[in-house]
Every structure is written in C-alpha cells, then in structure tokens.
Amino acid sequence: MDSSYPSHHFIKAGYIKTCQVCNSGALLEVLDLGLQPLCDTLLAKEDLSKPETKYPLSLYWCPECSLAQINYCVDSGVLYHPNYPYRTGATKELVEYMAGLAGSLASDYKLGSGDLVVDLGSNDGTLLNEFKKLGIKVLGVEPTDVAKIANKNGIDTVQSFFDIKTASEIKNRYGKASLITATSMFERAHAIGEVVVGIENLLKDDGAFVFESHHLLDIIRGGQFDAIYHEHLRTYSLKSLIKLFSYYNFTVTDVEKGFAFRSNIKVHVSKGKNRPQKSSVAHWLELEEEAGLNNAETYKIFAERAKKSKEDFLNFIGKIKAQGKSLGANSCPARCVTLLNYYGVDAGLIPYIAERPASPKLGMYLPGRHIRIVNNEILTKEQPDYVVLLAWYYAEPIIKQSKATGLKSDFIIPLPDFKVVKNSD
Secondary structure (H helix, E strand, O other): OOOOOOHHHOOOOEEOOOOOOOOOOOOEEEEEEEEEOOOOOOEOHHHOOOOOOOEEEEEEEOOOOOOEEEOEEOOHHHHOOOOOOOOHHHOHHHHHHHHHHHHHHHHHOOOOOOOEEEEEOOOOOHHHHHHHHOOOEEEEEOOOOHHHHHHHOOOOEEOOOOOHHHHHHHHHHHOOEEEEEEEOOOOOOOOHHHHHHHHHHHEEEEEEEEEEEEEHHHHHHOOOHHHOOOOOOEEEOHHHHHHHHOOOOEEEEEEEEOOHHHOEEEEEEEEOOOOOOOHHHHHHHHHHHHOOOOOHHHHHHHHHHHHHHHHHHHHHHHHHHHOOOOEEEEOOOOHHHHHHHHHOOOOOOOOEEEEOOOOOOOOOEOOOOOOEEEEOHHHHHHOOOEEEEOOHHHHHHHHHHHHHOOOOOEEEEOOOOOEEEOOOO
8 A cells, every 4th residue: 555645544444434535433323224335336136146246335434524424345356347337428418428528628728639637537538539639648447348449449448457666667668647527536436546546646747637527415405315326436516535645645626517407516626736716616615514414413313304205206106006006217317226226116116227229238137126127129119107217317318218208107206205297398
C-alpha cells in the first residue's frame, strides 16, 4: 500500500466501521435493507437451485463530513466479474447525454488533438467515443470484459482496475492526461486513495478530474433508497467530497447538475491546492445545508419514507392480485434488485421483468427473487393489467414509448412515492 494517502482510504472487504472519508466512528444507521444479493450477478436457470450468497446492506451517515455509505464491502473482484452485464450504450438517453458532456468538457478545457482524455470505469467506451469524434485522443480503463467490446469498437481500453500502478503504466505508454473523467465510478472505488493518487500522477499540472456520481441531496430528497447497493460504497455530499480532496493535492473548483435521470452531481476537481473556486461550490454547499443534509432528522424521515413506499406497494399488489388482475414489470436496472429484495417480491407476485431485445440480461433471473428476465415484446403480446416501472426515474419516456407500441396497461411507479398512472392519462 502506498503511504501517500490515509490508510482508511483503502476499503477492505468486510464490515466498514468508520467513515470512508474522514474516518469518524460516530456513524448513524439510517436504513437496514437486510441481507441482499449482488445486483449485477444475474442467475442462469441452472443456478436457481444453488445456494446464493447474500451480504449485509445498510445505509449509514457520518455527522462529521456528511457522507452516506454502506456498512459492508464486497471484494471488488466479486462485484465486477468478467460477465458484468451493464452497457452504457444501451440507454438512448444516456448516449445523448454523453455526447453533450464530451462537447461541453472539450470546450471548457479547450481540448484538441494534442490532448489525452482518460475515462475511469469506461464500460463500453460510449463517452470516449464522443471525445474521439472531436479528434481528441482517448483511453479507457475498465476492469470487466466489457473492455473487450470497447476495444473491438475502436476505443483503446486497458482492462484493469485503476490504481497507482495502472496510472504509472498509462503515463509511461501514452503520456500525461489533460482530462480524466469518471461517470458512476468514483463512488464505487474500494481503493479510493489509490485512485486519487493515481489521478494526480497521471494528470498534467494544469489538468482536471471531472466525475459524476449520485448526489446525496437528490438521493435523500428523492427517497431513492434503491440506489443503495453493494457497488455504491459511498453516496457523496459536496461537503464530503471537499473533505475527501483536502487530503490530496486537489481543489474542488466547480459543481454542476449531472445526468438528471440518475440524480447525478458533476464535480470539477483541479490539480493543486487552493485553486480558484467558482461560486457554484458555495451555492451547492448552501443547498445541502438548506435541505438538511447536515441534520440527523433528515435521514430519519428518509428511512420512514422508504418503509411507507414498501407498505403502499405491497398493499396495492396484494389488492389487485386478489382481484385477479395481471402484472408484469418493465426494465431491469441494477437498483431494482435492492427494491424487490427489500420488498420481498418474487415471481409469485411479478412473473417476469421485460427488457429490451438487445439486453445481455435476457434469459437470466433476478438475484435473490428469481424473477425471469424476458424480451419486452411480451408486454404488448400479453397486455397485463399493470406494468411496474422498475426504472421509475425514466418513467416519462418509458410510458411514452410503451404507449406507442400499443401497450394498454396502467403503470405502477414504485418510487420516490408509490403511485399508479392510468394509461389514459
């Protein structure tokens, strides 16, 4: 382990007893979601009769730096296995957003053909492909076999976890980066110290690290308990991020709203201490204070809201089942594993989850609840009375698209607060 970062910034597998950012032991338990399977370890039919490993999953909050975190770390090699099923490029709204993100960052940082952009947790290379279209040199870092897809599609990608050693190897081969990006990766890194020091070593002196992750403000305010799963070790507030980077040679210089569908915050971090900060930093800190992110009572309300959403959902499903109504589900995002396992919903209540035809999840079964994942053509064919929108944050475009295919079902939106949307609305 490198001695240039605090030892508590290397999270070991097992229970986590102190704050992952500031190391405080005065953590407040917010919500216990019970023993949960790994959300991106889908089951084949032959796996259904085998024992399934589940791990503790509870959300805790640190009153010292306002970080939210889970209480148990699963080994990264187990979490991000070679058959990891997520593909960035499979979501139309996300692809469109990535195009805009690359364009804005290229403009903000005046990037050209002589610059290198490195994306951490680059997945299938969707973001880097947009930079490449602008004539900028790109390199991805991705630990799963999705890296092979990116390389096949012409996006140079190193298949590895990003750490100090990987950063050194990249620097020696490709030179220093002008910009390093990460979308939905920085909250997942177990060796957070390795990542930040690696970024510092790889960046040019005037370089920047820009990342997006779930923002605690939106997660708490939006009742999004389903965003809590084992891959998300941390849910950052801006306050906690400023504390984190204070341990290193960086300054948080700008903050923006990120990908709206995922309640993301986009954070710009410049190499070097005491860099000029835009007014946005103070503005977002003020928003967090006004929203009660530094107040324990806020988290009690969040937990009560989650429990009520569960109660409302199960009461309604029980009622329509008693009436002989039929039910299906649309979309299988990772977070629906937390939702359905916490609710205790299995194939007896929801017989299938419908996914797009190209999804790598087709033919598999949901961890823990063993609900089969099928082609979404089943919805228009069977016309169930109700369809549960498990990717509820995409409810508006999903409902629009579903109606266009001739779906007559009403829609159940489980979060942030349970509601039913009539197809005629």
